[in-house]
Amino acid sequence: MNWYVIGLQQLINGLALGSVYALIALGYTMVYGIIKLINFAHGEIYMLGAYLGFYAITSLNLSLVPAMVLAMVSAAIIGMLLERVAYRPLRSSPRIAVLITAIGASLLFQSTAQLVFGASFKPFPQAIPFTRIQLGPVFTTNRQLLIFGVAVALMIALHIIVQYTTFGKAMRAVSMDKDAAQLMGINIDRVISITFALGSALAAAAGILVGMYYNRIDPYMGTMPGLKAFVAAVLGGIGIVPGAVVGGLLMGVAENMVVAFVSSTLRDAVAFAILIAVLLFRPNGLLGKNRTEKV
Amino acid sequence: MNRRTMYTGLALALIYLLVHGLQAFGLLLSYHVQILSLACINIILVVSLNLINGFTGQFSIGHAGFLAVGAYSSAYLTVTFHTPFFVALLVGAIFAGIVGLIIGLPALRLKGDYLAIATLGFGEIIRVIILNTQAVGGARGFSGIPNYTTFGNSYLLAILTVFVIRNFVNSDHGRACLAIREDEIAAESLGVHSTYFKTLAFSLGAFFAGIAGGLFSHYLQYMAPTSGQIGFMKSIDILIMLVLGGLGNITGSVIAAVVLTIVPELLRGFAEYRMVIYSIILILVMIYRPDGLLGGRSLGYARLKNSIEGVKAHASHK
Amino acid sequence: MLATNNLQVNDLCVNFGGLQAVNKVSFSLKPQSLGALIGPNGAGKTTVFNALTGLCRVSSGQIEFGNEHIANQPAHYIARRGIARTFQNIRLFKNLTVLDNLRIAYHQNRQYPLLSAIFLTTKFRQEEKQITAKAEEALSLVNLSERSQSLAGSLPYGEQRRVEIARALMLNPHLLLLDEPAAGMNPQETQTLLQLIRDLRDNLKLSILLIEHDMKLVMNLCEELFVLDYGQLIAAGCPKTVQNDPRVIQAYLGGKTA
Known part of the structure; x- marks a missing residue:
């Protein structure tokens, strides 16, 4: 096979993986945009989403779409609870305290999942039969198309919510200036809650998509994709919604290319190398504007 | 030497004799003494992270990366060249310090959570490099490391670490670090070269983490490049001890390191609940006692007096 | 030696993005003098202080202190050259x-x-x-x-x-910059402050430049005033001259309708 065929194939695989990163990254970026918190537990919500989907399909015998909706709604509630219980009491605390809490929440979800669901992996049920679609020298699969399709649909839905609804307007206002938004009569607590709900729902969807893609889920599956999605959000410009999409897709493609052309052991290093490069050379991300710190 | 130093020295010597005495009488098994060595290693890790996170106000969550550098480089020396242990420890620590310098120089331009994420990234990159280095076993792990770590040498090095870091913090250099933690802009405007001191604290912390690493690898005799041993999860373990002991509190770090090493060993039957309990405590502490269970600064008479006077001053001017 | 420690600012400009916070400001301060930077809110006074102490980027122009160009030097370097400051919003540790x-x-x-x-x-x-x-x-x-x-x-x-x-x-500064030292003080405290600033100048032989809105304090204390408005220096001189300057009166009382 020629190198460009490999490249093209990895581009397809990378876009599928990248759209998952993008879905998770959206949650990071929205939360960061609104309360300046890296929600470390976000990757764990994605993991929980996968398990919720798993039980919805295997125990409740639901088909894929209702299972996904159920998982997204449940994850949204978990996300709102997390914010209410762990983050809201710390809203005026130093950022470091909140960050430590977020790490704590992440550990809590992970270790609880390990207790409840077991530490070993579970095979994810195949809700749709697998087919391979040949496109000239390269191929894609119906699962990849499904991942990509669902991800795009959810992103469009989110875009409509953020840009064209009253809630979206309130959310943008809060992220620009919390105090001013409050003075304009916006219920900040509610906006933050809904932001967590939206982000968590997207992460849950991503969890189910990945469960189907790799056929397996385990309690630790959230850590790495969570970190990588965060990197994607930083890459695109944290707090910027389209940035998360761009960053996620780029990350997915970059990772697949490195695995194909360099070494598979470097899979996880790619994300961190990108992260460090971005932080050092373009800390506001690809789509971010430069800001100066006020003295 | 004043009286307080003398008493402290005496107490430390007594603890050492006590441990060995109890072991001689069979009251402490060698398994117990091993746990105490691990506690000393953890003291070094937590106190050195305290220098970076607690006293200088930087937020590193990649401390295990420096532990890894020290652990692997010193083990490589003793295994391949039969280097004397203390030389290997020192070389490993210097190596970790240099890596700290190389990472710190660019990373410390970042602040708060961005710095946290960058240190996490660097830590994971160190792990991936080790994973890909066949000379130290790569993904298989590094085995056959001699059993050089004893309670005696880890205890001594823990004391040395606490001594050095405490004196650092009480010097002008340490005050510069505290100033950076409190308000970097004000510190700069008072002539403090903040980049220099942040990097100094970071590399010094990395140096001591390197010592801990050397002790760690010669304690376990086998290093695996896993997240729990040299990666993110290990960094988080150290961070939990630091936070529970209190940021900027050396006494707290020591107590937390000892307690959180011993308690999980006592509760081995409940191992799977350990992280659940830790994480709940971590969240509760951040919400209700953000200065740690033992308060923000080292315990002592002066601190107590300060806080009483502070309250008085506040009240009289209300 | 003292004569070399005067402050000389030439055509100082500071831009934030598109906004010109300080626009071609020039002034000088002799050793052991008491000066004040005054002007309405948002005139760019604190920005001048930040530029002098290396806390914000100077877009163009020179700052000379003790025969050395210090514009855009790092803050800690400038502090070592003998310029010390306080902050409007108190930055104690x-x-x-x-x-x-x-x-x-x-x-x-x-x-x-x-x-x-x-x-x-x-x-x-x-x-x-x-x-x-x-x-x-x-x-x-x-x-x-x-x-x-x-x-x-x-x-x-x-x-x-x-x-x-x-x-x-x-x-041990040669020049002390005080950003609104009397803000939040009662009249008694302000009186003590006034005496303190005088004593510092006389006993420690340093120059003091302050930003202050308390005009009584400024007029009583300072020998030289520099008036900023919309980032530009609109008047300078002794309190009497500045007080009667029509541009200053206009800047403070408004009336820019003309």
Whole structure:
């Protein structure tokens, strides 16, 4: 096979993986945009989403779409609870305290999942039969198309919510200036809650998509994709919604290319190398504007 | 030497004799003494992270990366060249310090959570490099490391670490670090070269983490490049001890390191609940006692007096 | 030596994005003089201070202090050249004691090396004693000796402002920049402050430039005023001249309708 065929194939695989990163990254970026918190537990919500989907399909015998909706709604509630219980009491605390809490929440979800669901992996049920679609020298699969399709649909839905609804307007206002938004009569607590709900729902969807893609889920599956999605959000410009999409897709493609052309052991290093490069050379991300710190 | 130093020295010597005495009488098994060595290693890790996170106000969550550098480089020396242990420890620590310098120089331009994420990234990159280095076993792990770590040498090095870091913090250099933690802009405007001191604290912390690493690898005799041993999860373990002991509190770090090493060993039957309990405590502490269970600064008479006077001053001017 | 420590600012410009916060400002301050930077809110006074102390980027123009160009030098470097400052929104190290706040500011004069501190050598102990004595002396200058062990953040507002001045003095500065030193003080405290500033100038032989909205204080205290409006210097000179300058009156009372 020629190198460009490999490249093209990895581009397809990378876009599928990248759209998952993008879905998770959206949650990071929205939360960061609104309360300046890296929600470390976000990757764990994605993991929980996968398990919720798993039980919805295997125990409740639901088909894929209702299972996904159920998982997204449940994850949204978990996300709102997390914010209410762990983050809201710390809203005026130093950022470091909140960050430590977020790490704590992440550990809590992970270790609880390990207790409840077991530490070993579970095979994810195949809700749709697998087919391979040949496109000239390269191929894609119906699962990849499904991942990509669902991800795009959810992103469009989110875009409509953020840009064209009253809630979206309130959310943008809060992220620009919390105090001013409050003075304009916006219920900040509610906006933050809904932001967590939206982000968590997207992460849950991503969890189910990945469960189907790799056929397996385990309690630790959230850590790495969570970190990588965060990197994607930083890459695109944290707090910027389209940035998360761009960053996620780029990350997915970059990772697949490195695995194909360099070494598979470097899979996880790619994300961190990108992260460090971005932080050092373009800390506001690809789509971010430069800001100066006020003295 | 004043009286307080003398008493402290005496107490430390007594603890050492006590441990060995109890072991001689069979009251402490060698398994117990091993746990105490691990506690000393953890003291070094937590106190050195305290220098970076607690006293200088930087937020590193990649401390295990420096532990890894020290652990692997010193083990490589003793295994391949039969280097004397203390030389290997020192070389490993210097190596970790240099890596700290190389990472710190660019990373410390970042602040708060961005710095946290960058240190996490660097830590994971160190792990991936080790994973890909066949000379130290790569993904298989590094085995056959001699059993050089004893309670005696880890205890001594823990004391040395606490001594050095405490004196650092009480010097002008340490005050510069505290100033950076409190308000970097004000510190700069008072002539403090903040980049220099942040990097100094970071590399010094990395140096001591390197010592801990050397002790760690010669304690376990086998290093695996896993997240729990040299990666993110290990960094988080150290961070939990630091936070529970209190940021900027050396006494707290020591107590937390000892307690959180011993308690999980006592509760081995409940191992799977350990992280659940830790994480709940971590969240509760951040919400209700953000200065740690033992308060923000080292315990002592002066601190107590300060806080009483502070309250008085506040009240009289209300 | 004193003559070389005058401050000379030429065509200073500071831009934030598209906004010109300071526009071609030129002025000079002779050694041992008392000057004030005045003007309406948002005129760019604090930005001038930030430019002088290296806390914001100078877009163009020169700042000369003691025959050296200091524009865009790092803040810690400028502090070492002898310019000390206080902040409008008080930037004390709130969780440290008052004494430690002051001792930190002795940083640039510290002689002992790090190893000396780690091994607790005699040199280290002696110098630490000197630093503490020096800090106590500075604290007594602002009449706050009894507060040395309090946490800085626990002091009342007026005392915090005085601690910040004492801390700046620990740098042994040639030029002291005070950003709204009387803000939040009652008339009594303001009177003490006025006397303190005079004493500092006379006894420590330093120049003081302050930003202040209390016109009574400014007119009583300062020999030279510089008036900023919309980032531009619109008047300069002794209090009498500035007071009667039509542009100054216009800037303060509005009436830009013409």
